[in-house]
Amino acid sequence: xxxxxxxxxxGGGSSKMHNTLVYIRQHWQLYVLFMLPAFLLTIIFxxxxxxxxxxxxTEYNPIRGIFGSEWVGFEHFQRFLSSPDFMRYLMNTLxxxxxxLLWGFPAPILLAFLLNRIMSxxxxxxxxxxxxxxNFISVIVLCGIVRILLSPTGLVNSLLGTSTNFMTMPxxxxxxxxxxxxxxxxxxASIIYTAALSNASKELKEAAVIDGANIIQQIKAVEWPAIKxxxxxQFIMSVGNIMSVGFEKAYALQTDLNLNxxxxxxxxxxxxxxxxxxxxxxxxxxxxxTVINVILLISMxxxxxxxxxxKGI
Amino acid sequence: MCPExxxxxxxxxxNIKKVYPFISGEQKKNKKKADEPEKKKVNLQITxxxxxxxxxxxxxxADKEFIVLVGPSGCGKSTTLRMxxxxxxxxxxxxxxxxxxxxxxxxxxxxxxxxxxxxxxxPHMTVYENMAFSLKLRKEPKDVIDKKVRExxxxxxxxxxxxxxxxxxxxxxxxxxxxxRAIVRDPKVMLMDEPLSNLDAKLxxxxxxxxxxxxxxxxxxxxxxxxxxxxxxxLGDRIVIMKDGYIQQIGTPQEVFDHPANLFVAGFIGMPVxxxxxAELKRDGKKYFVEVGGYxxxxxxxxxxxxxxxxxxxxxxxxxVRPEHTDVAxxxxxxxxxxxxxxxxxxxxxxxxxxxxxxxxxxxxxxKGNYKLGDTVHFTFGGRVAHVFSKETDKNLEF
Ligand SMILES: Nc1ncnc2c1ncn2[C@@H]1O[C@H](COP(=O)(O)OP(=O)(O)OP(=O)(O)O)[C@@H](O)[C@H]1O
Ligand SMILES: [Mg+2]
Numbered sequence: 001x002x003x004x005x006x007x008x009x010x011g012g013g014s015s016k017m018h019n020t021l022v023y024i025r026q027h028w029q030l031y032v033l034f035m036l037p038a039f040l041l042t043i044i045f046x047x048x049x050x051x052x053x054x055x056x057x058t059e060y061n062p063i064r065g066i067f068g069s070e071w072v073g074f075e076h077f078q079r080f081l082s083s084p085d086f087m088r089y090l091m092n093t094l095x096x097x098x099x100x101l102l103w104g105f106p107a108p109i110l111l112a113f114l115l116n117r118i119m120s121x122x123x124x125x126x127x128x129x130x131x132x133x134x135n136f137i138s139v140i141v142l143c144g145i146v147r148i149l150l151s152p153t154g155l156v157n158s159l160l161g162t163s164t165n166f167m168t169m170p171x172x173x174x175x176x177x178x179x180x181x182x183x184x185x186x187x188x189a190s191i192i193y194t195a196a197l198s199n200a201s202k203e204l205k206e207a208a209v210i211d212g213a214n215i216i217q218q219i220k221a222v223e224w225p226a227i228k229x230x231x232x233x234q235f236i237m238s239v240g241n242i243m244s245v246g247f248e249k250a251y252a253l254q255t256d257l258n259l260n261x262x263x264x265x266x267x268x269x270x271x272x273x274x275x276x277x278x279x280x281x282x283x284x285x286x287x288x289x290t291v292i293n294v295i296l297l298i299s300m301x302x303x304x305x306x307x308x309x310x311k312g313i
Numbered sequence: 314m315c316p317e318x319x320x321x322x323x324x325x326x327x328n329i330k331k332v333y334p335f336i337s338g339e340q341k342k343n344k345k346k347a348d349e350p351e352k353k354k355v356n357l358q359i360t361x362x363x364x365x366x367x368x369x370x371x372x373x374x375a376d377k378e379f380i381v382l383v384g385p386s387g388c389g390k391s392t393t394l395r396m397x398x399x400x401x402x403x404x405x406x407x408x409x410x411x412x413x414x415x416x417x418x419x420x421x422x423x424x425x426x427x428x429x430x431x432x433x434x435x436p437h438m439t440v441y442e443n444m445a446f447s448l449k450l451r452k453e454p455k456d457v458i459d460k461k462v463r464e465x466x467x468x469x470x471x472x473x474x475x476x477x478x479x480x481x482x483x484x485x486x487x488x489x490x491x492x493x494r495a496i497v498r499d500p501k502v503m504l505m506d507e508p509l510s511n512l513d514a515k516l517x518x519x520x521x522x523x524x525x526x527x528x529x530x531x532x533x534x535x536x537x538x539x540x541x542x543x544x545x546x547x548l549g550d551r552i553v554i555m556k557d558g559y560i561q562q563i564g565t566p567q568e569v570f571d572h573p574a575n576l577f578v579a580g581f582i583g584m585p586v587x588x589x590x591x592a593e594l595k596r597d598g599k600k601y602f603v604e605v606g607g608y609x610x611x612x613x614x615x616x617x618x619x620x621x622x623x624x625x626x627x628x629x630x631x632x633x634v635r636p637e638h639t640d641v642a643x644x645x646x647x648x649x650x651x652x653x654x655x656x657x658x659x660x661x662x663x664x665x666x667x668x669x670x671x672x673x674x675x676x677x678x679x680x681k682g683n684y685k686l687g688d689t690v691h692f693t694f695g696g697r698v699a700h701v702f703s704k705e706t707d708k709n710l711e712f
Contacts, residue, residue, distance in 0.1 A: 206400050207433035211447035211494075212421030221446070225437040 076284035112193035131187025143252035200226035322501035330405035381549030426495035638698035645693035
């Protein structure tokens with residue numbers, strides 16, 4: 001946006017903004033110098049590759065290149081949207097991410113509240129260390145562990161005294177996916193909340209205790225206000241990622257028998273594009289995914305803004 | 314407040330003790346430090362269980378009394394107050410409020426309210442909500458809450474800010490809100506931990522006067538912590554002077570000023586600080602004299618009676634005389650002027666008498682000419698203002 005208002009146009013209300021603009025104008029060489037690298041990098045690695053989405057509108061052939069390939073318009077989109085599997089993939093994706101957000105988002109917050117109540121700093125550190133560790137396991141290794149634990153002869157079955165093969169049950173897939181995700185990520189994700197909570201004044205908490213607040217009321221009056229803004233930002237960011245469910249994990253937990261629940265858009269894109277070589281189609285599906293994502297992000301930000309007295313991203 | 318519900322809000326602290334246990338690894342460090350010869354400011358006793366922040370704390374607070382805890386930083390004032398509030402576990406002894414042992418009672422059930430140094434207001438609530446919060450938690454009816462909050466706001470002159478959030482208030486206004494929050498609860502005991510130390514000097518003086526007025530309006534027992542002796546002297550019915558976790562003296566402001574129990578209290582109370590001399594106490598039957606630098610004076614009858622009651626004999630002493638109680642005279646103890654500070658109504662003469670630094674306050678109207686560096690002056694003092702401390706124990710021999 002190159003619209004720099006003329007000095008005269010800036011009214012009293014935006015005089016601070018006006019001053020900033022005048023300042024920037026005086027030192028424009030400096031700003032250009034600082035911004036150029038970032039600008040170029042963004043162009044080269046973020047915008048130029050976007051040209052690749054043109055693939056979605058072609059019958060792409062790598063040998064003939066994007067513009068040498070046959071232009072097919074919205075055909076791929078039509079094919080995908082009208083396919084009988086489309087609704088299933090979309091719902092699988094949405095359910096996985098929405099339920100993932102629903103269960104996974106509050107987990108680190110609750111964890112932070114709990115951690116914050118541990119009096120001894122030493123004990124707290126040790127517990128935190130244990131909680132962080134799963135975060136450093138690679139997703140593929142994690143899925144391996146999950147498969148072993150849940151196999152008919154695995155730990156879970158021997159504890160229950162059964163021999164259920166959880167990995168083949170479509171109804172168990174989402175639970176496995178989300179629960180293992182929480183186990184892996186909640187500790188790490190709680191760091192940011194623990195940090196925000198350390199800003200809650202100790203005196204204020206004591207005042208609440210004297211006022212007669214129980215633990216829930218203390219959290220409501222002292223701790224929640226201290227982390228509310230952080231939670232909101234985190235929430236908006238998570239919503240932004242709602243459709244970009246990681247392909248690796250779903251793929252790694254997939255079995256032929258649980259495909260009914262485990263086939264999501266990204267695993268479908270992978271299979272179509274890289275395994276079947278149907279590049280044009282798979283790009284179209286990926287693009288569709290992104291567009292939904294953007295719509296979700298924008299509408300969620302608007303919603304949060306409304307709820308939070310005009311503060312969003 | 315119906316009369317029958319109005320009970321006596323006495324507070325008794327019996328041999329109260331607080332030990333902060335070591336966090337593992339800290340013990341060794343502290344032990345090492347204790348061996349170091351260097352003199353530290355705070356010398357808390359360190360035992361195997363931990364740091365003893367307060368010990369042997371005995372105090373009976375009468376109904377509606379205003380008690381001030383005062384002492385240097387780290388002496389255990391806040392710890393004591395927090396034990397009364399229930400924010401800190403009591404390691405030993407008994408806390409009795411209104412005849413009931415309160416050691417293990419939750420803070421909210423102790424019928425106390427507390428005002429904190431940093432106001433501790435809920436930032437997301439309005440002033441009104443802040444003040445109403447504890448009543449709301451107690452499930453009082455809305456109209457009762459409203460009445461109490463408005464009454465308190467009226468007393469504190471913050472009615473016009475009721476709908477504001479704390480961040481839109483000045484420090485002094487915030488502290489009023491914090492006090493308001495405490496008084497709406499109508500507590501048996503009002504606890505205040507350095508409530509004025511975040512305010513600038515002028516505001517502090519104003520708020521100090523406010524608290525005195527407040528006290529007349531809300532008849533309750535106060536425990537007030539400060540490190541400022543002016544606050545202690547002006548507010549307290551009785552002052553508790555603490556050092557290193559021990560009580561040094563308990564008494565009315567006049568008592569601790571006129572009869573400091575030991576050298577520490579003598580040096581702590583009073584501005585400028587009391588002058589100390591190496592002197593001799595001489596007993597002659599029922600009469601006592603102090604001799605210093607060739608000057609000799611008889612103590613007044615009250616002091617003589619107190620000393621005689623303890624059968625104090627002649628001995629070398631540390632003599633204390635406050636700067637405002639020294640008089641420049643033609644004869645007496647001789648001293649060399651080092652600095653003369655003009656303070657307006659008086660001059661503070663910093664002199665050297667027999668190797669000791671001494672301050673003499675000379676009212677401007679009594680001055681005969683100006684004092685210059687190196688001038689020799691003579692000063693005397695009366696027998697009523699001489700404090701005699703044992704050389705061995707640093708205790709006032711009157712006690
Ligand atoms: N949680 C704690 N663990 C260990 N020692 C503590 C703890 N809290 C306080 N202390 C120690 O107890 C002593 C008394 O502390 P306290 O806060 O009562 O001092 P204070 O008299 O209020 O001082 P100030 O005027 O600085 O507020 C201090 O020396 C302090 O180091
Ligand atoms: Mg303190």
